[in-house]
Amino acid sequence: MDPITQQTILAAAGAGGDKVYVDDVFSADAYKGESSNRSIVNGIDLAGEGGLVWIKNRFAAGNHVMMDTDTGVTKYLSSNTYTFTNQTGAITSYNNNGFSLGTDSKVNGGNNDHIAWTFRKQPGFFDIVSWTGSGTSNRVLNHNLGSKPGMMLMQCTSTSQNWFVYHHSLGATKKLVLNEQYAEAGDGGDHLNNTEPTATQFTLGNSVYLNTSNRTYVAYLFADDDAQFGTSGNESIIKCGSYTGSGNSTDQEIDLGFEPQFLLIKYTGPAGQAPWMMVDQARGFQGYPGDNLDTYSIGANATNAETYTGGRVRLTARGFKFKSEGGSQYNDSGKNYVYMAIRRPHKPPETATEVFNAIAYLGNQSNPRAIAAGFAPDTVFGRRTQSSGTLWYDRIRGEDYYLNTYSNGASGQNTYYINQFLSNGYEVNSNWNSSATSNPYNHYVFRRAPGFYDVVAYSGTGSVANHIHNLGVVPELMIVKCLSAAENWRVYAAPLGATKALQINGTGGVSSTSSLYWNNTAPTSSVFTVPNYDGVNGSGKSYINFMFATLPGISKIGSYTGTGNAINVDCGFTNGARYIIIKRDGTGDWYQFSTTMGISNTTSPHYFFNLTAYVTGTNYINPLSTGFKVTSSAPAGLNASGGTYIFIAFA
Numbered sequence: 001m002d003p004i005t006q007q008t009i010l011a012a013a014g015a016g017g018d019k020v021y022v023d024d025v026f027s028a029d030a031y032k033g034e035s036s037n038r039s040i041v042n043g044i045d046l047a048g049e050g051g052l053v054w055i056k057n058r059f060a061a062g063n064h065v066m067m068d069t070d071t072g073v074t075k076y077l078s079s080n081t082y083t084f085t086n087q088t089g090a091i092t093s094y095n096n097n098g099f100s101l102g103t104d105s106k107v108n109g110g111n112n113d114h115i116a117w118t119f120r121k122q123p124g125f126f127d128i129v130s131w132t133g134s135g136t137s138n139r140v141l142n143h144n145l146g147s148k149p150g151m152m153l154m155q156c157t158s159t160s161q162n163w164f165v166y167h168h169s170l171g172a173t174k175k176l177v178l179n180e181q182y183a184e185a186g187d188g189g190d191h192l193n194n195t196e197p198t199a200t201q202f203t204l205g206n207s208v209y210l211n212t213s214n215r216t217y218v219a220y221l222f223a224d225d226d227a228q229f230g231t232s233g234n235e236s237i238i239k240c241g242s243y244t245g246s247g248n249s250t251d252q253e254i255d256l257g258f259e260p261q262f263l264l265i266k267y268t269g270p271a272g273q274a275p276w277m278m279v280d281q282a283r284g285f286q287g288y289p290g291d292n293l294d295t296y297s298i299g300a301n302a303t304n305a306e307t308y309t310g311g312r313v314r315l316t317a318r319g320f321k322f323k324s325e326g327g328s329q330y331n332d333s334g335k336n337y338v339y340m341a342i343r344r345p346h347k348p349p350e351t352a353t354e355v356f357n358a359i360a361y362l363g364n365q366s367n368p369r370a371i372a373a374g375f376a377p378d379t380v381f382g383r384r385t386q387s388s389g390t391l392w393y394d395r396i397r398g399e400d401y402y403l404n405t406y407s408n409g410a411s412g413q414n415t416y417y418i419n420q421f422l423s424n425g426y427e428v429n430s431n432w433n434s435s436a437t438s439n440p441y442n443h444y445v446f447r448r449a450p451g452f453y454d455v456v457a458y459s460g461t462g463s464v465a466n467h468i469h470n471l472g473v474v475p476e477l478m479i480v481k482c483l484s485a486a487e488n489w490r491v492y493a494a495p496l497g498a499t500k501a502l503q504i505n506g507t508g509g510v511s512s513t514s515s516l517y518w519n520n521t522a523p524t525s526s527v528f529t530v531p532n533y534d535g536v537n538g539s540g541k542s543y544i545n546f547m548f549a550t551l552p553g554i555s556k557i558g559s560y561t562g563t564g565n566a567i568n569v570d571c572g573f574t575n576g577a578r579y580i581i582i583k584r585d586g587t588g589d590w591y592q593f594s595t596t597m598g599i600s601n602t603t604s605p606h607y608f609f610n611l612t613a614y615v616t617g618t619n620y621i622n623p624l625s626t627g628f629k630v631t632s633s634a635p636a637g638l639n640a641s642g643g644t645y646i647f648i649a650f651a
Contacts, residue, residue, distance in 0.1 A: 019231055020228075020229050021229060021230060021345070021346055022343045022344070022346060023043065023345045024044070024120070025125050026118065026119055026126075026237070026261075026342050027044050027098075027116075027423075028117050028262055028280045028283075029115070029118070029423035030113065030282045030420070030423050031114055031423055031424075032113055032422070033105070033109040033111065033112040033113075035109060035110035036103060038101055039098060039099070040098045040423075041097050041424075042097070042098045042423065043097055044097070044098055044118045044120050046069055046094035046096070046099055046118070047093075047094050047095050047096045048096055049120050049121050050069040050070065050094075050121045051118060052067070052118070052119045052128065052220055053066070053068070053094075053116060054066045054079070054117045055090075055107045055114060055115070056114065056306075057106055057107075057109060057112050057113075057305070058115055058283070058305065058306040060109065060305055061303045062303055063078040063080060063303060064080050064300065064303075065090050065091075065106050065107050066079060067091045068218065069094050070128045071157055073091050073092060073093065074086060077155055077218075078179075079178050079276070079300045079301065080299070080300065080302055080303050081179050082162045082179050083160040084157050084158070084159075087104070088102065089102035090102060099116075113420070115280070119220070123145060123223075123226075124147055124236075125222075125223050125226070126145070126220070126221065126222055126223065127143050127220075128218060128220060129218070129221065130217065130219075133212045133216075134211060135206060135212060135213035136211070137193060137204075137205050138193055138204075139193075139203065139204040141202055142201055143197075143202065145199070145221045145223055146199060146200075146223075146226070147199050147223050147224070148197055148224070149166070149168065149202070149222060149223065149224070150239070150241075151165065151222045151224075151240045151338075152166040152222070154166070154217065154220075156212075156216070156217050157216045157217060157218050158215045159215055162178075162179060163177055164178075164207075164209055165177065165178050167240060168196075168224060168240060169240070170242075172192040172193075172196045173186055173189070174186060174187065176266060176338075178276060180301055181274055181275055181276075182269075183268060183270050184268040187207070190205040190206060190208075190209075191205055193205040202221075223240075224240040225238070225257075231348065231450075235258070237258070237343040237346075238340070238343070239256050239257070239258075239341050240339070240340045240341075242268075242339070244335070244336055244337075245332045245336075245337060246322075247334075251322075252331065253316055253320070254319045254320050254339070256320070257318060257319075258318065258319075258343040258346075259316065259317050259318065259344045259470055260281075260315065260319065260320060260341040260343060260344060261344035262341065263278070263339060263342075264300065264339060264340040265329065265337055265339045266337065266338050267329065267332070267336070267337050268337065269336070274328055274329050275329060276300035277329045278297060278298045279297050283420075284395055284421060285315055285398070286308055286397075286400070287314060287323065288396060288457040288542050289323070289457055290484050290541070290542035291397075291484075293308070293400075294312050295308060295313045297329070312330075313330060315457075317456055317468040317470050319341075320341070344448075346470075347449070348449065348451055351554070352554045352650065354374075354375055354449070355447040355453065355554065356446055356555070357444075358445075358594050358596045358650075359442070359443045359596065360440040360442050360443075360596035362440050363433040363435045363441065364433065365430070365435045367429050367430050368420075368428065368433075369429075370427050371425045371426055371443070372424055373424065373425040373426065373445045374424065374425075375447050377421060377425065377445045377446065378395045378447050378453075379392065379393070379394040379445070379448075379455065380392075380393045380418060380444070380446075381444055382441060382443030383441070383442065384432075384440075384442075385441075385442060385597070385605075385607065386614060388612055389404045389406045389407070390404070390405040390592075390609055391403065392546075393417065394544070395421050396457050396544070397457065397544070399418040399420050400413050400415055401483075405504050405505060405609040406505050406608075406609065406610050406612060407505055408486045408488045408505050410484055410486055411481075414431070415429060416429045416430050417429060426445075440596070442597055444594070444650075450473075451471070451473050452471075452548070452549060452554060452555055453546075453547065453548055454469050454471040454475075455544065455545070455547070456469050456528075456544070456545045457543070457544045458545070459540075460482075460538045460539055460542070462537065462539025462540075463532050464519055464532065465530055466527040466529050468526060469526065469528060469545070471525070471547050471549055473525050474523055474524060475494075475547040475548065475549055476493070476548060476550055476557040477491070477492065477494070477548040477648055478491065478528060478545055478546070478548075479546040480536050480544070480546075482534070482535065482542070483541075485534070485538070487534055487535045487538075488505055490502075490503065490517055490535050491503065492523070492528075494557065495559035496585060497522070500585075501513075501516075502583060504590055504609045504610060505610055507588060507610060508587060509585055509586040510585045516531065517530075517531070517535065517536060523547075528545065552572055553573065554650070555651070556577075556647075556648070557647070557648045558647060559645060560645050560647070561642065561643070561645075562630075562638070562640045562644075562645060564640065566622075566630065566631055568624055568627070568629050569624070569627045570624075570626045570627050571628070571651070572627070573649075574625060574626070574651075575625060576595075576623050576626075576651075577627050577628045577649040577650060578595045578596075578651060579592075579593070579594045579650045580592070580594070580621065580648075580649045580650075581609075581649075582638055582646070583645070583646050583647075584636070584640070584643050584644070584645050585643070585645070586643060588637035588638075589608045589609075589611060591620075591637065591638060592606055592608060593621045599623055600623065601622050601623065603616070603619055604622070606618070618633075619633055620633065620639075628649060
């Protein structure tokens with residue numbers, strides 16, 4: 001059952017009322033400053049529900065800015081210092097779909113890149129408590145987190161002093177300091193009165209840092225593994241935990257039960273001179289299993305600009321792991337670390353425009369240039385309509401890496417195509433923004449979402465292996481490419497079954513050497529299987545799997561039989577298909593058609609995955625409100641009598 005249908009049935013049955021997803025309560029937004037009043041629209045209701053916004057200029061030194069709806073818009077805290085600041089012009093309002101910014105350069109500096117993390121109040125995820133100190137011990141304060149906090153960040157909002165951090169892995173008798181690199185230390189009972197917080201309360205001692213008479217304070221409370229979210233109301237979206245570093249002796253994975261989009265990690269000591277490391281998918285983890293690039297990181301306790309040195313964090317479908325030793329900040333052998341992790345978006349889409357866009361534009365040589373997609377993309381692929389190849393970029397590998405569909409080459413590196421991924425699109429550079437041609441660039445942009453699309457990067461084992469994915473349904477199309485060596489693209493298509501495979505970078509028909517590709521095993525709603533074969537699972541090699549499924553009204557994967565006459569292909573759409581890929585199971589090219597190239601009743605320009613050619617003056621595909629029409633003039637690669645054709649279409 002697809003996620004939208006499941007959600008509808010649960011709602012109709014009255015199963016717990018409205019469902020809450022991580023998409024509703026957290027957002028990581030990468031954006032470029034404008035030095036003028038503007039709004040960040042991320043779908044988070046801060047005006048009605050309340051919450052915290054945490055912003056850092058990525059490429060310039062300066063304070064972190066932390067502002068919340070309890071404290072207002074006239075002061076901010078900084079995770080990197082013990083001071084608070086009375087100042088306007090940073091966040092000017094909290095809105096029902098995000099927040100508005102003033103002209104403060106720390107949050108909106110002209111042409112500066114920024115990252116904003118938004119946390120909305122929600123039981124089981126996040127809460128804010130404000131109070132005025134009393135100077136008395138054993139003082140009990142109520143909160144609305146609804147579960148025992150996994151971590152609390154606490155600070156004075158009326159005078160300058162260090163942050164206090166409680167992490168449940170260390171307990172109420174220990175503390176960390178957010179604005180310093182210090183190791184864990186005992187607090188003598190002054191801060192939390194040596195009392196563990198509960199699902200409804202926490203207790204203060206008579207600490208000068210948290211309970212001085214007449215001073216004001218705020219606490220940011222984060223839950224741990226409270227499984228009440230998602231379509232079925234049984235998923236957790238945040239986890240606060242700990243682990244012991246393994247160094248480079250093992251390929252250690254931290255199992256969260258979900259793939260994270262945000263991590264805050266701290267080495268706790270002894271002699272804990274290591275920063276609070278912040279990494280997230282919005283800025284990109286910049287690497288895949290087996291490569292040597294470090295992870296983009298920001299130190300919560302530092303004013304430094306973003307860096308990508310010192311450690312290599314890699315994402316998995318159930319958590320995160322480290323390349324080599326991961327650096328002292330993440331994975332030194334025998335050292336202890338605490339973390340907070342937040343799940344990647346998992347809300348089922350309701351419309352195609354939430355997860356797919358077909359974009360055409362003319363280059364203007366204004367580099368870098370922002371291309372609006374309407375959402376935060378996970379994959380961008382496309383080309384210029386003149387003779388050139390189709391290049392694939394994705395957020396998991398980072399903006400520097402591409403794959404070429406007409407080549408079997410390994411993942412290449414080039415900074416002249418995509419400059420960076422943004423919260424509402426992506427930036428292109430000179431190779432995808434040249435004004436030397438009047439022909440447009442055609443790009444196809446996808447966002448990972450349950451029931452629609454997922455991406456998994458994995459390491460080859462050289463033996464039969466199952467790999468977890470988060471598509472949530474059975475994949476109907478899997479496109480697998482080796483990243484670290486020259487290997488052909490391999491394609492699984494459900495209409496052909498698990499005993500056959502296609503190849504994108506060629507015209508060949510299906511290969512039935514099943515044991516070489518899918519181990520005669522169809523994927524399930526949670527795993528896909530690969531055998532001992534260099535094309536999909538060579539020992540020590542790195543791979544990526546792009547997975548699609550049919551999501552009613554948004555995408556359709558299927559097949560049709562050629563007749564030589566006009567064929568109406570019903571995809572269940574209402575306004576036709578915007579993008580169509582077709583391949584015959586026998587010899588033939590990989591055709592691509594889109595509305596941005598032009599699909600009409602008289603013409604259907606197209607290009608191919610396996611060729612650089614761009615073809616005009618043909619009439620092979622016509623519009624159809626429910627999908628698309630294959631015309632009688634289409635060649636054997638699209639409509640030979642008795643031929644079988646695999647397609648994927650997007651509304």
